Amino acid sequence: MQDFTESATSTGDTASLKWRKSAHSNPNGSCVELAPMADGRVAMRNSRFPNGNVLVHTTEEFRTFLLGAKRGEFDDLAEGA
Template identity: 70%
Template sequence: MPEFRNGTPARRLPVVWRKSARSNPNGNCVEVAPLPTGEVAMRNSRFPDGPALVYTQDEITAFVLGAKDGEFDDLLV
């Protein structure tokens, strides 16, 4: 099984990227993709060939649950 590292160019990852239906039409979005290792990659849709960040399932779970609980609401403008 390959190892995926933070900073890997997103175009080199064997994934299908997706973004939220709430994304704006200007392309300012975060895209995510499950990796074959069970980890999750993220990239900036404005820079699709830029670096991807790779998170473990535990890290993604903590983030998503925190977002659902409103822990990051102070970041909304």
């Protein structure tokens, strides 16, 4: 599996993004939100801290993660959840 490169960016760079989260999100607000960026990257943040750090992933990094998730490579991380 490929390593993911993460970079934090200021929320000022991402304030105008259209954030979204899964329909399966926790009703108490403990969710991950994602937003597409104009340059093709994907921004990710914790919905409980919308003014906090944002992780930015390249399209290839995000695609690799999604493919791994679809194949169940991370299922062990959600055991008991």
